[in-house]
Amino acid sequence: MRDESFDAIVVGGGLVGAAIAWGLQRQGLAAVLLDEGDVAFRASRGNFGLVWVQSKGLGAPWYQRWTRASAGAWPGLAAELAERTGAEIGLAQPGGVHLCLGEAEFEERASRMARMQAEAGNAGFDYRMIGAAELREMLPGLGPAVTGASWTPYDGHANPLRLLHALHRAFVAAGGAYVPEAKVTEGEAAPHDFAVLAGGRRFVAPRIVLAAGLGNAALAPLFGLSAPVRPQRGQVLVTERAAELLPMPVTTIRQTQEGSLMMGDSMEEVGFDLRQKPEVMREIARRAVLSFPWIGRLNLVRAWSALRVMAPDGLPIYDQSARYPGAFTANCHSGVTLAGAHAHLLAPMIAAGALDPALDPFTAGRFDVRAAS
Amino acid sequence: MFALRPEVPATVEVFVDGAPVRVPEGASAAAAVLLAGAAAIRETPISGAPRLPYCMMGACFDCLAEIDGVANRQACLVPAAPGMRIARQRGARVAFEA
Numbered sequence: 001m002r003d004e005s006f007d008a009i010v011v012g013g014g015l016v017g018a019a020i021a022w023g024l025q026r027q028g029l030a031a032v033l034l035d036e037g038d039v040a041f042r043a044s045r046g047n048f049g050l051v052w053v054q055s056k057g058l059g060a061p062w063y064q065r066w067t068r069a070s071a072g073a074w075p076g077l078a079a080e081l082a083e084r085t086g087a088e089i090g091l092a093q094p095g096g097v098h099l100c101l102g103e104a105e106f107e108e109r110a111s112r113m114a115r116m117q118a119e120a121g122n123a124g125f126d127y128r129m130i131g132a133a134e135l136r137e138m139l140p141g142l143g144p145a146v147t148g149a150s151w152t153p154y155d156g157h158a159n160p161l162r163l164l165h166a167l168h169r170a171f172v173a174a175g176g177a178y179v180p181e182a183k184v185t186e187g188e189a190a191p192h193d194f195a196v197l198a199g200g201r202r203f204v205a206p207r208i209v210l211a212a213g214l215g216n217a218a219l220a221p222l223f224g225l226s227a228p229v230r231p232q233r234g235q236v237l238v239t240e241r242a243a244e245l246l247p248m249p250v251t252t253i254r255q256t257q258e259g260s261l262m263m264g265d266s267m268e269e270v271g272f273d274l275r276q277k278p279e280v281m282r283e284i285a286r287r288a289v290l291s292f293p294w295i296g297r298l299n300l301v302r303a304w305s306a307l308r309v310m311a312p313d314g315l316p317i318y319d320q321s322a323r324y325p326g327a328f329t330a331n332c333h334s335g336v337t338l339a340g341a342h343a344h345l346l347a348p349m350i351a352a353g354a355l356d357p358a359l360d361p362f363t364a365g366r367f368d369v370r371a372a373s
Numbered sequence: 374m375f376a377l378r379p380e381v382p383a384t385v386e387v388f389v390d391g392a393p394v395r396v397p398e399g400a401s402a403a404a405a406v407l408l409a410g411a412a413a414i415r416e417t418p419i420s421g422a423p424r425l426p427y428c429m430m431g432a433c434f435d436c437l438a439e440i441d442g443v444a445n446r447q448a449c450l451v452p453a454a455p456g457m458r459i460a461r462q463r464g465a466r467v468a469f470e471a
Binding site: 240292 | 418445465467468469
């Protein structure tokens with residue numbers, strides 16, 4: 001078998017892998033993107049589409065900073081992808097709100113946001129708790145159960161499928177090699193010298209990036225890395241298109257550029273089970289209708305479930321292998337939100353051969369009992 | 374373009390964009406739209422393109438119409454009933470008016 005040689009191998013053709021592969025190619029590296037195929041769990045086909053900052057990183061301000069940095073990189077990413085591919089990703093970052101149902105939720109949210117701001121320190125964290133009366137002026141047809149909301153200027157949303165498509169197109173247009181039906185079945189590692197077998201071909205490179213979502217758990221040990229990720233199921237409901245009503249996204253509800261209302265944000269620990277559950281769908285719909293009673297008049301036209309890629313503490317994992325320098329992992333459940341950071345911040349670090357110290361807290365070493373004790 | 378089968382009596386009168394048309398019992402609202410010779414039954418939410426019923430089996434959503442005042446109904450899945458008013462669906466449904 002002939003060796004196919006590249007500057008970097010990226011394993012995983014979802015949002016994380018495609019953003020990094022595009023970012024590497026954009027840095028002038030010749031990258032190959034290995035995509036397992038439609039037998040994979042394909043979290044990037046089930047995304048909700050928020051570019052979301054305000055709920056991220058309580059007790060972990062480095063995650064808040066990384067998420068903010070990504071939201072800040074997003075306009076540049078969207079503009080560059082539009083310029084290179086003609087793709088309209090529908091990015092809008094008008095700020096966003098988290099609705100509270102009942103006084104207890106409002107108080108809890110207020111205390112959470114105050115802690116986030118305290119933890120942010122000099123990085124700052126702009127937010128407001130907005131009472132029901134003012135919120136009614138901002139959002140149409142709010143239900144009486146809504147007691148208020150937290151607002152930050154950082155939040156937004158985009159079309160996740162168009163983002164995925166645009167990243168792939170930009171990558172290929174810049175000379176990147178996309179290989180479908182290429183599950184990695186074997187790997188060989190030495191410092192700055194890696195080889196993988198995938199789809200009956202053999203690829204070699206001085207860098208490898210594991211971005212295979214839930215597949216990373218099994219792949220990482222081959223390269224002296226650890227990626228203890230588990231599936232967490234989320235379900236999404238989608239309505240027919242409606243005339244534009246929501247001027248900004250809500251944590252659990254957003255109106256797409258085309259007018260559909262999407263509802264979601266359920267979390268279930270059910271292993272590798274992609275079925276949908278009526279009780280969960282009912283609860284998503286119930287909260288949506290409490291928030292905006294008019295949503296109850298719309299027809300649902302689609303619903304699906306997908307598996308989030310979750311680390312034990314819910315934060316991303318980024319690492320370079322100590323044993324085999326040149327091998328990296330990237331794991332997260334926010335492939336849309338973090339796309340800006342992955343393409344424009346993480347990929348240059350990988351190209352340069354070292355992760356920025358700002359990413360040190362994201363190492364999987366944080367789960368190592370010996371390191372923690 | 375579309376015509377009634379001669380052996381089936383057209384006994385149910387409905388209104389397509391206000392114009393009366395008679396269809397056989399059991400026919401769908403979408404069949405009435407086609408029989409009426411309407412130029413379009415909806416205009417799409419994004420580009421405003423005119424559409425007529427197409428798949429006639431609930432899959433394509435090109436027959437969306439306002440039926441008896443209810444927006445975005447799939448006309449091919451709604452049986453015609455006497456006096457039913459089938460009107461053009463113009464763009465996206467309005468879910469809430471302030």
